Amino acid sequence: MPELPEVETYARDLAGVLPGRVLTGAWTDWPNQLPLNTPAGLDAGVRGQAVAAVGRRGKHLVVRLTRDWLIIHLKMSGRLQLVPAASPPNPHAHVVFGLDGGDALRFHDPRKFGRVYLVADPAVVLGALGPEPLGDALTLDRFRSRLAGRRGRLKPVVLDQTFVAGIGNIYADEALWAARLHPLRRADSLDEAEVARLYAAIRDVLARGVAARGTSFSTGGYRDLTGNLGEMQGTLAVFRRTGAPCPACGTPIARLVVAQRGTHVCPACQPLPLER
DNA sequence: AAAGCACCCTGTACGC
DNA sequence: TGCGTACAGGGTGCTT
Numbered sequence: 001m002p003e004l005p006e007v008e009t010y011a012r013d014l015a016g017v018l019p020g021r022v023l024t025g026a027w028t029d030w031p032n033q034l035p036l037n038t039p040a041g042l043d044a045g046v047r048g049q050a051v052a053a054v055g056r057r058g059k060h061l062v063v064r065l066t067r068d069w070l071i072i073h074l075k076m077s078g079r080l081q082l083v084p085a086a087s088p089p090n091p092h093a094h095v096v097f098g099l100d101g102g103d104a105l106r107f108h109d110p111r112k113f114g115r116v117y118l119v120a121d122p123a124v125v126l127g128a129l130g131p132e133p134l135g136d137a138l139t140l141d142r143f144r145s146r147l148a149g150r151r152g153r154l155k156p157v158v159l160d161q162t163f164v165a166g167i168g169n170i171y172a173d174e175a176l177w178a179a180r181l182h183p184l185r186r187a188d189s190l191d192e193a194e195v196a197r198l199y200a201a202i203r204d205v206l207a208r209g210v211a212a213r214g215t216s217f218s219t220g221g222y223r224d225l226t227g228n229l230g231e232m233q234g235t236l237a238v239f240r241r242t243g244a245p246c247p248a249c250g251t252p253i254a255r256l257v258v259a260q261r262g263t264h265v266c267p268a269c270q271p272l273p274l275e276r
Numbered sequence: 277a278a279a280g281c282a283c284c285c286t287g288t289a290c291g292c
Numbered sequence: 293t294g295c296g297t298a299c300a301g302g303g304t305g306c307t308t
Contacts, residue, residue, distance in 0.1 A: 001301035032284080059302080075302045077286075092286090111285045113302065152278055161303085169301055215301075220287060222301075239301090260280075262299080 002074045003059060004133070004166030005209030006222045006230065010080050011056040013225045017082065018051040018063070018105075024098035028116075033094055033109070036117050036124070045118045046070065046097065058129045058165030062122065069122040072107060078114035081106040082225045110220070129165040133202050134210075138164065143199045147187055154190075155183035156259040158202070167202065170215055170239045173264045175201040177238045182265060182272040183258045189273075208232065215239075238264040 002010070023046040028039045037045065049065035056062060061080070063070040074080070081093070085104045093106040095116050107116060117125050130146070131138040146164075150157045157163050158172045167175070176183050178201035181194060190198065209215065214230030216222045217240070222230060237247050242255040246266035256263050 003301060006301080073302080075284095076300065078302095109285095110287060111300090113284065113286095115303095150277090156278085159302090171301090217301080219289090220300090261302095 001076055001222050002078065002214070003168030003171050003209070004056070004206050005171070005212070005232065006214035007056045007059050007061055007074065007166075008210050009213045009224055009230070011054050011061055014061075014063075014080075014082070014105075015054040018054050018099075020050060021103075022050045022100040023047060023065070024100055026095065026097050028095045030094040030112055033107075033112060033114060034116055036119060042095075042116070042118050056166075057122075057126050057132070058161055059168065060126060060129075062126070067120070069117075069119050069125075071117040071119065071122060071125045073115045074107075074109070075111070075113035075115065077111040077220070078107060078109040079223055080225055081108055081227070128162050130160070130162045131164060133164045133166055133206055140196060140199050144195050147190070147195060147198075150187035152187055153183065153258065154181060154185045154187050154198075155261075155263060157187045158198075159259065159261070164202070166206070169261050169263075170236070171202075171205050171209060173239045174237055175205045177264075177266060177270060178205055180269050182270040183256075183263050184272055208235070238266060240264065 025047045026042045028034060031039050034042055049067055051063060051065060053064040059073060061072040083104055083106060085102045090106060090108055092108045092110045094109055094112060095107040097105040099105060107114060119125060155172055158167055179197040181198060209232050212230055212232035213224060214222050215232040216229035217233060238253050241253045241264060243252050246253055246269060249268050251266055251268040253264055254267050
């Protein structure tokens, strides 16, 4: 579930409390969530290492330890929870890190799609990611040149983590609506103004998501470290608003499937011109 | 290159 | 209430 804004919220909150803390070990009951480590290797590997810094790259939470890097991807149903070690057990916490001082960092993930990596070189996990959409390095010029080489449909390109890192299904739909671009447009069919609109819309939507501390749907969805909801769901224009009026023109929002993902558009604001 | 599909897993919402 | 079905905020790997 978590996309860039949700992971950024975890990273900022953890950056305020984890640096300097020492990991006392790691426990897991689902080794498939550790593609590069054994449970015993993770436990022994983290033990005694202090947290040097906490950040984010794309949708990955990146924890720099004294010697290694702890990288977590929450995929569809992952959440992080910082709790006292004596808290009641959580049956969906499949990886748990102990912290000196008695707290635990829990990786709660009912669907078990999420992944935890302990690596000496973060590029092993992060090396293929595209640029950060909110970073200074992604200028309009660079965005335009990256887009120019793509012949596929717009939405799959926007979701491609090697194109730009961190955009997921919610923010893709919201950005395409804000840019007034249909998700099935060919990526190389955009004119100058449309490219500029998409660039600005991606950055604006993600920045608003971060400011809102993420998007939380009713049950089972994203919660922050201490269980609080994000605020972005109240201002979504199209995502999961099928049939509801477009905030810009009142036309009912339509749902279609693009690249096997539910996709939401305003049929009036995001027309699909004839192509090919 | 790009698109389609199976797969990794479980929980929730909704129609009947 | 119970049951069946669709759907889910992600990503990889394989085949056309």
